[in-house]
Amino acid sequence: MIKVSVVGAKGRMGSHVVEAVNAADDMELALTLDAGDDLTQITPVNTDVVVEFTVPSQSLNNVLTLVGQGVDVVVGTTGWTEDKLNQVREAVAAQQSVFIAPNFAISAVLADYFARVAAPYFESVEVLEMHHPDKVDAPSGTAIHTAQGIAASRKAAGLGPVPDNTQTDGGSRGQVVDGIHVHAVRLRGLNAHEEVLFGNAGEQLVLRADSFDRTSFMPGVLLAVRKVESGEFPGVTVGLDNFLDL
Structure with a gap:
């Protein structure tokens, strides 16, 4: 035992x-x-x-x-x-x-892994994490870990910065983690959720993990x-x- x-x-x-x-x-x-x-x-x-x-x-x-x-x-x-x-x-x-562990949910761990696999194949990527309002840190450790993994995969593939021609921010573009924008939502009724959005001209891949309990x-x-x-x-x-x- x-x-x-x-x-x-x-x-x-x-x-x-x-x-x-x-x-x-x-x-x-x-x-x-x-x-x-x-x-x-x-x-x-x-x-x-x-x-x-x-x-x-x-x-x-x-x-x-x-x-x-x-x-x-x-x-x-x-x-x-x-x-x-x-x-x-x-x-x-x-x-x-x-x-x-940035996250113990198997779904979140797999989404993080798949994000690193997908990262070299897309020009654009952003991370969105959504949690209950009692969570004390933002962005979540999971989202930071995901962004760091994506950035490392992009660097290994020789990709340049994610395109972003925003001229005025005002705080709406989220925290930048190793060049990857990470956005945090805190909303009553949520538990722990993450989306990774990848984009190329004419196509999009969305990875989402939800922990409801x-x-x-x-x-x-x-x-x-x-x-x-x-x-x-x-x-x-x-x-x-x-x-x-x-």
């Missing part, structure tokens, strides 16, 4: 993780901690893998503390920058594993826990696509 502790256990995502771990045949719930709790309670004696779902302002310190405790960590909190990732990479021990993230969370616990992925791994046969 994989002993799993959950940090952020009372949150919207953390509570679902607790339920998913309890329902998994190969896992048992160890500790459930939340804001203000002492993370040093978590040790290799009582925990094999920690799932961390908190908020961007706390996540880095939480992960560094957990790494210092000598446990493996699966991180679902978004808002990770390259500087934050490097801090974790420097802290992780040789055989320790930290996994960070937070339960859609749980198969990805449990997959990450199992992969991290296996010891096959030492160091810092970013993106659930690393655990899929793509």
Whole structure:
């Protein structure tokens, strides 16, 4: 049995993780901690893998503390920058594993992958992400990850900048991530949705992933826990696509 502790256990995502771990045949719930709790309670004696779902302002310190405790960590909190990732990479021990997921939904991970495949074949591309208004970061970590992957694929293919002759912006063109425009919508009734729009003269390709309920993230969370616990992925791994046969 994989002993799993959950940090952020009372949150919207953390509570679902607790339920998913309890329902998994190969896992048992160890500790459930939340804001203000002492993370040093978590040790290799009582925990094999920690799932961390908190908020961007706390996540880095939480992960560094957990790494210092000598446990493996699966991180679902978004808002990770390259500087934050490097801090974790420097802290992780040789055989320790930290996994960070821009998104745990299989549909979103596949859309992200397909976007990188399609990117070299289209002149234009924009990313639109849509979430509930309680989400604290914008654009989402998923959308940023998607845009970065598209940009890398375009660069590898020798493509130039995406055409855009807008003369006055006024903030309507969204955030630019590695040359890719990313737009964020926050609307009551939504959960987590992303569209990637590709365009050529006379044609368009739209990739869309919809997560209508937070339960859609749980198969990805449990997959990450199992992969991290296996010891096959030492160091810092970013993106659930690393655990899929793509």
